[in-house]
Amino acid sequence: MKERYERPIIQPQQPYQMNPFGRTAALEAMTAIESVAVSELVAQYGSPLFVFSERSLRHQYRAARRAFTVRYPKVQFAWSYKTNYLQSICAVFHQEGAWAEVVSEFEYAMARRQGIAGPHIIFNGPFKSKAALCRAVTEGAIINLDCTDELETMLDIADDLGRPLTVGFRVNLDAGLPQSWNRFGFNLENGEARDAVRLAVESGKLIVRGLHCHVGTFILDPEVYRRQAKKLTVFTQEIEADFGIELTYLDLGGGFASTNTLQAQYLAGEQITPSFDQYAEAICSELLALQSRPAGFPLLILESGRALVDEAGSLIATVVATKPLPIGMRGVVLDVGLNALYTATWYRHQVIPAQSFSGFMEESVVYGPLCMNIDVVRDTVMLPPLGLGDRVLIKPVGAYNTSQWMQWIQARPAVVLISEQGEVDLIRERETIEDLAHRERVPSRLGQSGAS
Numbered sequence: 001m002k003e004r005y006e007r008p009i010i011q012p013q014q015p016y017q018m019n020p021f022g023r024t025a026a027l028e029a030m031t032a033i034e035s036v037a038v039s040e041l042v043a044q045y046g047s048p049l050f051v052f053s054e055r056s057l058r059h060q061y062r063a064a065r066r067a068f069t070v071r072y073p074k075v076q077f078a079w080s081y082k083t084n085y086l087q088s089i090c091a092v093f094h095q096e097g098a099w100a101e102v103v104s105e106f107e108y109a110m111a112r113r114q115g116i117a118g119p120h121i122i123f124n125g126p127f128k129s130k131a132a133l134c135r136a137v138t139e140g141a142i143i144n145l146d147c148t149d150e151l152e153t154m155l156d157i158a159d160d161l162g163r164p165l166t167v168g169f170r171v172n173l174d175a176g177l178p179q180s181w182n183r184f185g186f187n188l189e190n191g192e193a194r195d196a197v198r199l200a201v202e203s204g205k206l207i208v209r210g211l212h213c214h215v216g217t218f219i220l221d222p223e224v225y226r227r228q229a230k231k232l233t234v235f236t237q238e239i240e241a242d243f244g245i246e247l248t249y250l251d252l253g254g255g256f257a258s259t260n261t262l263q264a265q266y267l268a269g270e271q272i273t274p275s276f277d278q279y280a281e282a283i284c285s286e287l288l289a290l291q292s293r294p295a296g297f298p299l300l301i302l303e304s305g306r307a308l309v310d311e312a313g314s315l316i317a318t319v320v321a322t323k324p325l326p327i328g329m330r331g332v333v334l335d336v337g338l339n340a341l342y343t344a345t346w347y348r349h350q351v352i353p354a355q356s357f358s359g360f361m362e363e364s365v366v367y368g369p370l371c372m373n374i375d376v377v378r379d380t381v382m383l384p385p386l387g388l389g390d391r392v393l394i395k396p397v398g399a400y401n402t403s404q405w406m407q408w409i410q411a412r413p414a415v416v417l418i419s420e421q422g423e424v425d426l427i428r429e430r431e432t433i434e435d436l437a438h439r440e441r442v443p444s445r446l447g448q449s450g451a452s
């Protein structure tokens with residue numbers, strides 16, 4: 001094969017290219033996922049390819065569940081559909097005993113299609129149409145109201161059905177985060193949440209059964225949950241005493257971090273992500289104050305998403321070009337980028353060669369295949385020399401990507417699931433142009449366009 005000459009670019013030394021310890025972390029090739037060779041996976045299913053590990057899904061779920069059940073007597077997880085609603089992924093969590101947590105009519109329909117009974121669906125979100133609420137009421141779902149308009153819609157539905165309806169309220173509160181999420185639910189500190197509960201109780205048409213609060217996502221500090229749990233505990237005691245109601249559940253939402261590393265994070269996620277035990281300790285030690293209620297402890301619901309699924313997902317990608325960049329770094333172009341890896345915008349995902357390598361590590365920028373400047377998978381990462389056709393693994397990528405991916409410039413990749421026994425199942429086919437085209441309607445006057 002003819003060797004290629006690349007004109008060298010002479011650059012002054014750039015000290016920022018070194019990490020503070022003056023050397024890079026050791027990088028080892030990862031040639032297999034769950035003992036299945038990357039080369040085999042690509043030979044059979046092509047590249048790019050999402051690969052999920054069922055062992056990891058079950059392991060994370062059980063670890064999270066154990067952390068809470070050893071500390072609190074009534075715990076229920078509800079799988080956050082938006083985090084990953086591939087049917088097989090949802091099925092694993094449902095098999096493990098999780099209910100479904102949905103945030104739209106669309107997701108509600110998915111959970112029902114998945115066979116989840118209404119009483120095991122938690123219906124959250126800022127937009128629930130009257131029709132969607134009616135369906136959820138009829139099917140006995142747990143509904144957490146988001147705003148006064150929705151509260152009024154529920155009062156209408158109660159009138160229409162001629163019976164009182166059971167509801168919960170989403171509450172937002174200051175748990176000490178730099179920016180608290182206050183756009184969802186009723187604010188606790190300014191009295192809005194209390195007013196909403198009063199309105200519901202005084203109407204005689206709504207039975208208030210629970211509180212829901214999701215403080216945010218990728219929360220690295222368990223103390224945030226301690227403050228959240230404390231405020232919810234105190235609020236529960238207040239409204240129960242003042243309005244003579246009895247809550248049956250407290251839903252603390254999701255938000256536990258995975259071992260990913262945020263762009264702005266100094267230490268790697270694997271070093272600093274709290275354990276499920278740390279989160280559980282913070283939450284449960286506050287909720288124990290509810291023991292003295294006549295009804296005992298309310299059910300603790302958790303809607304953890306990314307912490308359960310992120311580690312289970314890897315993305316196999318292929319190097320389609322490499323180029324010297326005028327800034328003195330190596331550009332590596334992959335066959336997948338932000339189209340299927342939305343989370344690369346805020347995480348420094350690991351990019352690991354999937355075959356053995358040698359040669360000097362070089363500061364590299366990893367691009368996706370989109371003809372768009374924003375399509376950057378990693379903006380600075382030390383990589384060994386990679387050649388055309390080499391594979392890399394990008395991980396962890398199990399959360400949010402296979403629900404937020406786009407058909408933009410490239411079709412969506414296939415997804416496989418590796419069972420605990422090492423069997424590989426295709427759980428979503430690679431998309432084709434037909435998947436996109438069959439929803440379009442071309443007016444007859446435009447006929448079949450194209451040069452002929």
Ligand SMILES: Cc1ncc(COP(=O)(O)O)c(C=O)c1O
Pocket residue numbers: 080083101103124125214216217218253254255256303304305306307
């Ligand atoms: C209401 C609600 N519950 C649960 C989740 C899952 O969050 P996470 O994936 O951070 O655990 C979300 C995500 O934002 C959410 O909005």
